[in-house]
Amino acid sequence: MAADDHRSDPLGRPRPTVQDMLADDPRGVPWQLKDAPYEALGLGGVQTQEYLSKDFAEQEMRGLWGRVWQMACREEEIPEIGDHLLYEVGPWSLIIVRSAADEIRAHFNxxxxxxxxxxxxxxxxxxxxxxxxxxxxxxxxxxKHVPAPWDFPHLSEERFRLPEARVGRWGGFVFVCLDPEAPPLEMFLEDIPAIYERWPMEHRFIAAHVAKPLxxxxxxxxxxFVExxxxxxxxxxAASYIGDFHTQYDVWEGKRHYSRMISPRGLASPSLGGALTPDEVLQSSEPDAGPITVPDGQTPRRVMADRKRAQLAPVLGPAVESVTDSEAIDTIQYWIFPNLVCWWGHGAPITYRFRPLGADPDWCLQEVYLLVPVPHGRPRPKAAPLNLLRADQSWTDAKELxxxxxxxxxxxxxxxAVQKGLRSLRSGETTLARYQENRLRHFHETLRSYLHSGR
Ligand code: FES
Ligand SMILES: [Fe+2]
Incomplete structure (x- = not known):
């Protein structure tokens, strides 16, 4: 079948598909990556007011941020008893503290x-x-202590205990939830812990953490960041070595809190019209590597994956042998509702978190973590401190990235430019691709269900 033959797929996706590429891997396919579910969620877009309106932002504060499990920090950011940090979202500020060796609490600040x-x-x-x-x-x-206790006869120890938000932990992440009625984190995460058993996030550490107001x-x-x-x-x-339109986007029926994309590397974007040789694809993926070529009978994907496995060997030890090509080079990214995006495998050790800044719908905070596996047989390195950039700084000022x-x-x-453009969008609604932007549709469905469920 020609690489651009769209005819046999009801969605019209170009071949090879990610599943075609995975099937080519002599190391096999981890069960987590074997499916390619598509849930038809219609063809609708998103109302612009969901991005622009102060009312909508307020609804989100109550209906989403006030109710949902959200990642507050990594455990290794507060390793010792008494270590704490502030987690802030909208009007709320929480003190996330290690209150005992294996106990983490979230006190309202x-x-x-x-x-x-x-x-x-x-x-x-x-x-x-x-x-x-x-x-x-x-x-x-x-x-612990009341100054001038004679003046507070009306104060009981029980009434003066600091109120707490709920805390849950998974994969080295600390989650908090402001809603005492919400289901527990284990239910909220659906299949995520089982999926990540192959790539335990708790065995990773923060090698870099950079944030920037946007x-x-x-x-x-x-x-x-999700398409x-x-x-x-x-x-x-990057179009010469990322198969953008070949990307697989997964939405599972009945799973409200996560979706996935697998974006393959080692083949060029169909937008380039098939004009690149395998050597050009490979070289463009590592422009500083000097002359590298694809041996006869091999593919750029295999060469890229072998090079990545060689780099990873000192970190992973013998486990590197089971790293499949896709895990070595592709972007395999799970989006955990509402705002946490964790890459899976070794394509790049990126995790993103996004949240509103205060009550203004025009501002947010983006954070990038590089979560690197703890080197095989070595103690856990210290977590890198947060590098908070100013809004007017370039991401390139964060050299650690x-x-x-x-x-x-x-x-x-x-x-x-999007935020501004949406104000002039006369239809009042964006237009989303049926397949490539179906995760956005899935996310907005879940968001709306939170806002409209009336609790
Ligand atoms: S001790 Fe008075 S406000 Fe805290
Ligand atoms: Fe991008």
Whole structure:
């Protein structure tokens, strides 16, 4: 079948498909990657007011952020008892603290006296002493000290315990939920823990953590990182080795909280018209590698994967042998509702988190983590500290991101332009591709179900 034969697929997707490529791998296919589910969710787009309106942003605060499980931090960011950081979303601020060796709590960051925030930033303490008048709480939220207790005869220890949000843990991530009625994290995550058993996120550590405020709605930023459809026009340098239109987008019927894409590398975008030789595909994937060629009988994918496995060998030890080509080079990305996107495998160790900044629908915070496997047989390295860029800085100022910084700048150039353009979109609704943007449709369905479920 010719590489661009669309006829046999009811959705018209170009061949080879990701499943064709996986079937070519002598190492086999992990069960997690064997399916390619497509749930028909119609052809609708998204109402522009979902990105622009203050009312909608307020609805999201109550209906989404006030109810959903959301990733607050990584466990290794608070390794010792008393270590804490602030997790903030919309109006809420939580102190995420390691209150005992294997206990993490999330206290609402407000003094129960006159409401000053207890902590202005993260750090390490033995107790939380409010800087205003000195009321003090133990790490577990119990009351420790009342200044001038004779003047608070109306105050009981039980009533003056710090209120907490719920905490759940999976894969080295700490999740919080502000809704006491929500189902537990284990249910919320659906199949994600089983899927990630092959690539345990808890065996990874933060090698880099960079954040930057962006002048756009949080969903505009997020949605720019969950499809490969934009590669040819936004990242033209990568179209020669990322098979953008060959990407597989997966939405499972009945699974509300995750979706997936598998974006293959080692073949050129169909938008380039098949003009590249295998050597050109390979060389463009590593422009600084000097002359590299594809031996007879091999493919650029196999050569790229072999090179990646050689790089990974010191880190993974003997486990490197079972790393399939796809796991070595492709973007295999699970999007955990609402705002956490974790790459799976070794294509790149990226995790993204997006959230609104305050109540303004025009601003958000994007964070990029590089979560690297703890080197085989070695102790866990310390987590890299957060590098918070200013909105006017380039991602390339974060040297720890290497070449990714320039790629994120290309993405960022679209974001405010989208936010602005949506105001002039006369139809009031975006148009989404049936297949390549079906994950966006799935996400908005789940979002709407949160906003309209009436709790
Ligand atoms: S506001 Fe915290 S001690 Fe008074
Ligand atoms: Fe991009």
């Amino acid at each position: 407000a003094c129960l006296h006159r409401g000053r925030q207890l902590r202005d930033c993260g750090g390490s303490v033995k107790a939380f002493r409010c800087p205003f008048h000195g009321f003090t709480w133990n790490l577990d939220g119990t009351l 002048h756009c709605n949080w969903k505009i930023a997020l949605e720019a 490969s459809f934009h590669v040819t026009d936004t990242h033209p340098q 290497g070449g990714l910084g320039a790629v994120f700048d290309q993405d960022a150039a679209n974001l405010w």
